[in-house]
Amino acid sequence: MSSETAFHPVELLRWDGIRSWNAYGVNINESVVKNTVQLFETLGLKDAGYEYISIDDGWSAFERTPDGFLQANSTRFPDGMANLADYVHSKGLKIGLYGDSGKLTCAFHPGSSGYEERDALTYAEWGIDYLKYDNCGGFASMVEAPEVRFGAMNDALKLSGRDISYAVCEWGYQFPWHWGGNIGHSYRMAGDITASFINETGCACKTAYCLNTGYAGCSVVTNIKKMREISQYQTPGHWADMDGLEIGNINMTIYQQQTHFTFWAALKSPLIISTDLATLSHESTALLTNKDIIALNQDSLGKVVNYVETASTEGSIQVWAGEIQDGHVVLLFNEKSFQQTYKVSFNSLGLNIAGLKGVKELWSGKSYGKSHTIAAKLAPYQTLVFKLAM
Template sequence: MDKAVAALLLSVGLHSLGAAALDNGLAITPQMGWDTWNSFACSLNETVILDAAKKIVSLGFRDLGYEYVVLDDCWSAGRNSSGYLVPNKEKFPNGISDLADKIHASGLKIGIYSSAGTMTCARYAGSLGYEEKDAAVWASWGIDYLKYDNCYNQGEEGTPKLSFDRYNKMGKALNVTGRPILYSLCNWGVDGPWNFAPTIANSWRTSGDLSNVWDREDVNCPCQEKEGIDCKLPGYHCSVMNVLNKAVYYPSKAIPGAWNDLDMLQVGNGGLTDEEAKAHFSLRAALKSPPLMTNVMTKTDAPTLSILQNTAVLAVSQDPLGSSANRIWRYYVDDVDSNGKGEIQLFSGPLSGGDQLALFLNAGSEDRNMNASLVDIFWEDGADGTAQQIGYSWDIHDLWANRMSNETANAIINGMASGSNGTMNMTAMGGARKVYSQVPLPSSSKELMGSKVGSVKASGTVTAHVKAHGVAMLRLRQQNNKDEL
């Protein structure tokens, strides 16, 4: 192994450092896949990985675009005498290279984890000072993806320049290998990575670690609205709402090839209600946060599968325009309100083909009717843009109205989906993924457009009934003919 790695280093040593990771041709739409950490932590091993990969394929997730299988922390046994990382032989008796071959043979890609520090967060060997050796050995194993954390960083943070330099070292090292390796920077939002990471990485974490909870006050995860708390601290035990309300301030930083990462999905991990899980998944799609599943794939149930395989929502996530939705307004609701305590928000943003996304979020404790005018929904277009909508009608498509039934989901889980009764099967799902990038999406495809639930003129209002801790996710499409004024 040492000779192979040395040969690789020699072969790439004459190359220039190459373009920034943003130009590596990867993550043109937000990367999709599965990560070990939330369900397995340090209990990952070869069997866990291969079992998950098998399910990702057999349940149809691969055909929908979930292509990366990421080994998170705790995979290594430290460094050998030559300073190269080696895998834990008990967990990976056949080595990572052999595992990568098996993952690739199933039509998937493989990812690995390290930290831009002396140790990883679980106190395994980190990559600080070993960037070229580590990148080279990963490339020699056939690695396609790196999640790069921020633990034990020797104090090399506190200014954007310090963080940039430390993470840029690994970005350059990955480029030197000549192998396309997606670079997922994970510094928890310290030093504003959205300002520098787009030039060196394919995605960057926007805040602290996400817990499997909808909305909970926790001093370990400071909120931007709290006085007397240093909100620059990344924190942990962060709730879905906490992470969301920090990420709404820089949606424009995300562009094709480089994405804001609101941490991995918690769908299917038991802590969220069905409405909360739908909202969590929908908001990540709207804000273009990479959808990485973390549930135990071998225990996937019908509600989980039907959320993660909602192709109409995934079509928003994978929309080729690559434009994140913006928060248009946010209102608080107090205890005296008959509709319960909480907050409500409206998100909106353009989609390819001239479509528009409108997402109503009801974080309150009771169901409610929510509404917005087209001026609200097209607010980012400015006065001229909204004025241009006058005289036209827009069809409204509900992206959750055609959610897969539990019966169909269970048929897929049990390997019995045939598609003979018109429900989606493996072939249909693969076909759906192929047209994520079609412009415009076919109106007749309920799998990609949801169900048409109405229309609205420029002077009208879009109204939706939104359940507590839920969302209404709507796709607006302008009708072909101008209405009579």
């Protein structure tokens, strides 16, 4: 193996981009992918730093080749995955694919259990840059602990000869924040996110430490609440994945969309757009390309915000704070369906703000000078983001 193709661990990048599942399910094809690549350019997503075009379940044929290799669905991807990867790379972007640790994927395509090294080599030969590795496949494949099943693909990717970002998607099962950082570059911290901002009926697992995971998906706000318990486990290069962004898929207010995007960014989740870009509104596009918020996600210090329980009121106001490269960031989230006013004292949040140069709210761009205390009005479900420059 040459030094040019040796595996190197990915450190700070959060692999921001787009994934097909929430918008298309298994109904994905070559034309949709190429159109998405073009929209990346015209909508300004590439300029904003998004770079991964990730194809979820449904891309492969239902059978392996006679020699046991994965193959693309020839109807949906007639030119094959290697040619598609070349096309994506020619546009200055990267390509991701979906696999599964079981015998079958969630949509009953071939899984990689028992084929890890062969499939990793296939991905490398095709020029794949990112692998989302799922947890379906039936109980026949679940007799092994997730560390073993997902670790096998990690080992295979290291031997493949190509740098492939590895996203462990096992739904928060057996608490991956305690082990996932040793295996994947990211790990899902919960079941599939639902197309709901706050109201939900099928969310059986409303805390991080809950054994009812998997398809027991929850809303945007519930995933935020789960992160209150586990944000401290985030480490550079090994991030908790809060699942794809539902912006553009459901009828959220602009403030709900801002809250969704803010927390995914500040908690260092990969920013994975999961909608049909052709139908994305101008408002949502502007939100997803807000460089101040994206900068929180990509901050070189690699630290997340943490929930400040002493300053928060359960079910009403959430206060989060964290350190960034050039200061601190403070989030105020109004959980209520009506406007509230909250007075925040930065001195009371345990932040070292000696030498404060200025305070700016990032969504509005409003400057607060060197104020240490701010009385803020928050619209229903709005989150304000204060950057404290030091």
